[in-house]
Each structure stands twice: as structure tokens, then as C-alpha cells.
Amino acid sequence: MSDSSSTSILAQSQVLARLGRIGKAREAGVLAALIAVIAITTVQNPNFLFSSDGFRDLLVTPAILMIVAVGQAMVIVTRNVDLSVGSVVGLSAYLTGRVFIDFSWLPWPTVFLIGIACGALLGLINGCLVAFAKVPSLVITLGTLYAYRGINVMWTGSDRINASDMPQDFLALGTQSWFRIPVITVIALIVLAIAGWYMYTQRGGREFYAIGSDPDAANLYGLKVRRRVLSAFVLSGSLAGLAGVLYAARYGTVNSQVGSGLELEAVGAAVIGGVAIFGGSGSVFGAAIGAYLLLTINRALPVLGVEDFWQRAVVGVLIIGAIVLDKLAANRQERRLLALRDTEQDSSPPPAVAQDKEAHRG
């Protein structure tokens, strides 16, 4: 008896160790895919990595999407989704340029913060609607996706902000590097580090996971579900606002269509990076690597001579492949855990048929 129970405990710990490795391998797998893409493309055309432009593009192109994807991951972990981020990026970018023109005496760091605050406010509106109106976030943020874009179009018209409207110091953010690493990429990495720290070590971050894992249990635990969901949307909005400001700094031109379509890329990046679409698991690191993989593949395929049609198809294959892989891994884990339970049960002595009256004390 003691023999069989100790072996089953041993078997259990081995299985669990393997399961733990699979979980960690999820981010590692995406990272490996990213490295493979870069390596293959570089072999075809060494400039992809080794020219100074190539190196810079590699680091800077996905940085803005990465910031948005990190915010998106935080929302998805709570079993919600924020489809409005593309419009938030656009509106924040335009507001940033507008403030530079209309309040040119403001120092650029203040304007920088105003852009982020704009995103936070738009996120707060999303969060309030989701948390208090109790309408699914998919519907709410689909609505604000169009509403925010509509405001943007109405405000901008056919107008556009040009580089000459913005101060040089601000634009330098988009062009300068810091020890060969573009400033925008540095900012994105800092955001990622802080978000990762918050999600892994802070109560708030852990409660995001709890809420996404089982909302009913979260209520029974007495967690402040509404407040947490609200804050997830504010965080996502703020990061989209930051992305908008950086967009203005990097491209120097802002029209009414900035960031359109970005929301789906952000969701795609999160899913590719292993964030479960029904919440509760995944990490912001995975989403960030997913963003890099998504945009790097986009840039690598033309270099490899792949036709335009297939370039889009590859992104689709990537997303579906990631989901299928996750599903297969989850099925395998469930089967293994169930099998584990059966072996434990079977190791108990064979059942005798239950007798009734005699054995029953009166």
C-alpha cells in the first residue's frame, strides 16, 4: 500500500514536471520560431540582420504593436477583449499632434503624458461600459472601435499633422538609438518589463488571472471583479495611448486612419504568443514575442520572394496553428491528468460489494 502510493506520488511529480515544461515551452516555442525566421531570412539576404538599417528595422518595426499587444494580453487574461485599441492609437496620435500645434508652448514630455492620458480616458470608458453595463466586451469595444474612429475622422477631416508641426526633441524619440537600440524599442521593453512584473507579482495581476480562469469563483472569493476588469481596460487604453504618441514620434505624419486594423494584429499577437482567448492563462511576454513574430514574418516573406497573397495567408496559418497547438496540448494534459487519477484509484484495494443492514450501525 505504502509502496504503491509512493510510486504514484513519484509518477505524479514527474508528470507535473513535464506539464510545467510544456507551459514554459509555449513562450520558448514562439521565440524559437522568431529566431528561425530571422536566421532563414538572413541566410537569404544578410542585410536583413547585418546592415545597420536592417538591424534597426528588425527592432523598431514591431515595437508599437508590441506595446498594444501587451495591453491586449492583460485584457484577454481577464476573459475580455479590447477591439478598440486601433482607434485609441489613432485618436491619441492625432491629439498629440494637435496639442503640439495648438499649445506649442507646452514642453514635449507634458504632451507625451497628455497622449497617454487620452488613451487612459478612452480605456476608462470601455471599462465602465463593460463592468457596469454588463454587456460582453466584444460588443462594447466593437462599438467604441467605430465610435472612436468616427470622432477621429470628424475631428481630422482630410487634415494631417506633419513632422514640421512637432518639436525636434520629440521626433528624436522616433529616430534616435540608445546603445544601438532604438529608443522606441527601449520604451517598449520597459513597458513589457513593468507589465510582466505587475502580472506576475502584484495582487492585481494575479486577480486578473483568477477572474479570467473562473469569474464565478472570483465572486465567491470576494474579489473585486468589476474594479479589476475596469483597471485592465484602463491599462490597455493607456498603453494604446502610449503607442499613439510613439507613432506620431516615429512616422511624423498623422492622418485620420492611424492604427486602423491594429486591434486584430494585437489579438493575433497575443494568441500566437499563447494567451488563452478565454482567459486565465498566458503571459505578456508571450504576447510581446507574438507581436515580433507577426511583424517580422511580414517583413521576411517579401525578402524570401513569397507572393503577396501568400504573405497574408501565412499570418492566418500562424494564428490557426497556434490555437490548434494549444488545443492539442490542453487535450493531452487533460487526458494525462485523468489517467493519473484512474491509476491512483485503481491502486486502492479492489472493492467489495457494499453490504447494507449489518454493517450499518444503529
Place this chain on the structure above:
Amino acid sequence: MSTPVPRVEQRPALLLDRVSKSFGSVMALKSGSLRMESHSIHALIGENGAGKSTLVKIIAGVHQRDAGTVELAGESVNFSNTAQSKDAGIAVIYQEPTLFPDLSVTENIFMGRQPVRGLRGVDRRSMRTQVTALFDQLGVSLDPDRPTRGLSIADQQIVEIAKAISLDARVLIMDEPTAALSGVEVERLFKVARALRDEGRALLFISHRFDEVFDLCDTVTIMRDGEYVATTAIEDTSVDELVRQMVGRDVTTLYPKEPASIGEDVLVVEGLSQRGLFHDVSFSVKSGEIVALAGLVGAGRSEIARAIFGVDDYSSGTVSVNGKAIRKHDPANAMGAGIALVPEDRRNQGVILDSTVARNTTLAIRRSLTKYGLLWPSAENDAARRWASRLEVKTSALDAQAGTLSGGNQQKVVLAKWLATNPTVLIVDEPTRGIDIGTKSEVHRDLSTLAGMGLAIVMISSELPEVLGMADRVLVVHEGRITAELDRDEATPESVMFAATHSKESAA
């Protein structure tokens, strides 16, 4: 064995006086009273549906009472959510564990109140140390770092118990914590419970296992049909006395099944197994016979029914009707062979509430009612009228929305829907859950009539009087296995309860 600490205190740790609660038209709790003392383990017993779980949920703040008073250590309290009761020092371990499947065991225990070390945030090391100590105290070997997804119910209960203990609650309520534990695990739990009692806490223990009640508790409160019956010291009572107070009536006269001529085997199930859910389930049902699957909630009865009907897959075994094998995992095939399933969750799986009575009744035969590829209301109404009158469905009109009917009449609509398919085997899962007493007996009469027409009926029920009154044979399921087969004469509240609550080791 039990050594109650006789201590007369002015104020009970927790006092409930004539608390009531209704959900819609169903009165789940008519008058619940309870007086819990510190240094005491109090048992709360009653049949399924006696109102115990509702009472617990009111104490926990999940539900709010309609009337009556709740006092905690002499102070009147009125919890509007679970956080408030938790803060007041009440911990509840529910019958069905509520855990976060994606998070680790440790995080589940501390969620919402993790120790925090400044900027470093949640202190995982300290949490882990505490959990390891808790598990040592409980004498269990669970990996604190594994996710709770895939844990057996027994292990999930352990996590719940560890959580409650770590809360340092003054009042600890355990709603059937031992239902899914093995004998060894139960003994460990009892050791911990006694230690907690000796520390001066008040414990409430809900259980169907009388031997456990007599082993562990010092006081017992009995409930029946949502009402308080009695509270006695455990030395002053006996199992027979408790059963009499729980049942409180002559069960066989309440739901009589009329004798029907019993024919040949119709449904034959052999060696049905599905990993982690049920194991080696074999039984047969003859025409005209009602076979009850009895057992506790979560024993795997519904899963067996769903597998037979083909909604869920199974790993091994066979199902046949009239000698013809049914393909597994193929409900259309099962329906074609004459099996009908009336599911447990009527509102979500049985009736379409927004649709009309006629449409609901004819849902399963709508193909045969079509003419020129279209479904005509007249054909629908004709078919529906036939079955509605046969089962005496009380509705204002056939085109009334099904949601406007009472629970009992909704259930009749579901029965009518399946009867319209002309089945030879009818599986009903908790046919009278949430139905008022009056309509209940009508549903029972309907089932009895159907058996008389030669149907083979499998009835899953957690209500003892229903099982004892209706069934020709009782199969008792415990943790996914059939642990006893009792004929009508052998089936008594004691024998069924005993088989339903005893895992193999303790029965051996």
C-alpha cells in the same frame, strides 16, 4: 470517541432563527433555525432538497434571506456578499469546489489575500511554506505548484479545506466535505476538525453518513422540507431516530408506482467506462420497469446517462436496445434506436423558454411533421395537443411561451417532447427537481403510466422518497461505480444511503 466540551455560553457563535428564502415560486427554505456553539462540532442533516445548502449559502452571504434573523456572536448580521462573511470569520467549504483551474494550488488558497512584500509583490515563498505546513497538518501529499485543473474532487476539497483553515475562521461550515473522500482522508479531516474544535471554533458539518455524524459531532440539527425539525445532543439520539426525523413520513405511500407487467430486457449496458468519470457500469432495464440510479450529487450518474444517450463519448463498454448495439457518441443513432433523454438542467438543456409550448413539444419530431419541406403550425398544434392532453400539461394556450409555465408543467412539456418520438427507453435525470409537491406527484404518475405502456425507464434521482416510491430496482452509484443493486423490497432509506455514502475501503 467524541468528547464534547460542555461549556455553557451566553451567546452562541452563530444563531439563525426562522430564516426563509424563496427563488421565484419555489420556497427553498421555509423556516431554518440553527444554534452553533464554540468548542463544538454541530451536524446538520436532512434529505437532498431539505434546504441545507440554501441555509449555508445564506450564512455565507451568497443568498440574502427573505425573513428571519442571523446573529454572529450575539451581533445581528446581514451579509450582502461572500467577502463580508469571510471578513466576519465565517469560512464555508462548499459541496462543489470553486477553484481557479488555471492557477496553482497555492495561489488558489491565497487568492485575494496573498502576503505581499513591497515592490516584490506576492510573496510566493511564504505562501508555499504556509501551504506545505497546512498540507502536513492535513496529512496530504499534494503538489502546491500544480494547477488545480484535473484535480479529483477529493483533492479539490482538500484545497478548499486548507483555504478555510488558513483563513483562521471562527465559524467553519463544511457542506458534505467527506462525500468524495476516501476513508483515510476522512480520518485525517476529522483529526483536523477536532483540533479546530479544541481551539474553540464552531464547526458545522453537513453529511449523509450517519457513522461520521456519530463519530465526529456532539450536537445534531435535523431539517426536512425546508424546515427546522429538532436539535439534540448526539448521545440522546440514534440512527433510527434521526432517519425517522429526516424522512418524517411513510415514503412508500407518497409516490406509488403502479404495478406494471415486466417484460424482457430492453436496455442493456455492459462494462461502460470513461476515464475519471465512471467505471465498469453494467445493468439492464426491462420493459415496464423503472430502474433508479441513486447516489449523491456528483457520483457520476448524469455522466453515465449522457454516455448511454451518446452525448458524451466513453472509452469502453457496450450499450444495446432490444439486442441491437448503439453506436457510441452518436445521439442521432441512440434516438433512432428508441432512447430518449430528459436532462437534469431543464432550463438550459430541456425546454426553449422563449419558444411556444407547441413548438417545444414537437421539437424532436419536427421532421416528420413537415409538408412540402415546411413546418405548418396546424400540424405542430395537432401533435402537441395529443401529447399535452395525455400528460395533462396545464397551459393557457399551446402558443404560450414555455417560460410562462410552472416548473412542473415545463417538465411535462419536455417529457411530451420525447414521448412524441415513440421511444422504447426513457432516461429521466432528476425529473422533479425544483418542482412543487403537487405537480411532483403528477410527474410521478406520468412516469408510472409510461412504464405501464411498456417503456423501460431509467430514473436518476437524488431524492430518496422518489427513488423508494417509484423504482422497481435501485442501482446505487458511488464515485462512478455501481456499489449496490437493491430490489424494491430491499431498498430502504438506510440501505440506499449506506451504499451511496460508502466508498469501497470503508464498506469492506
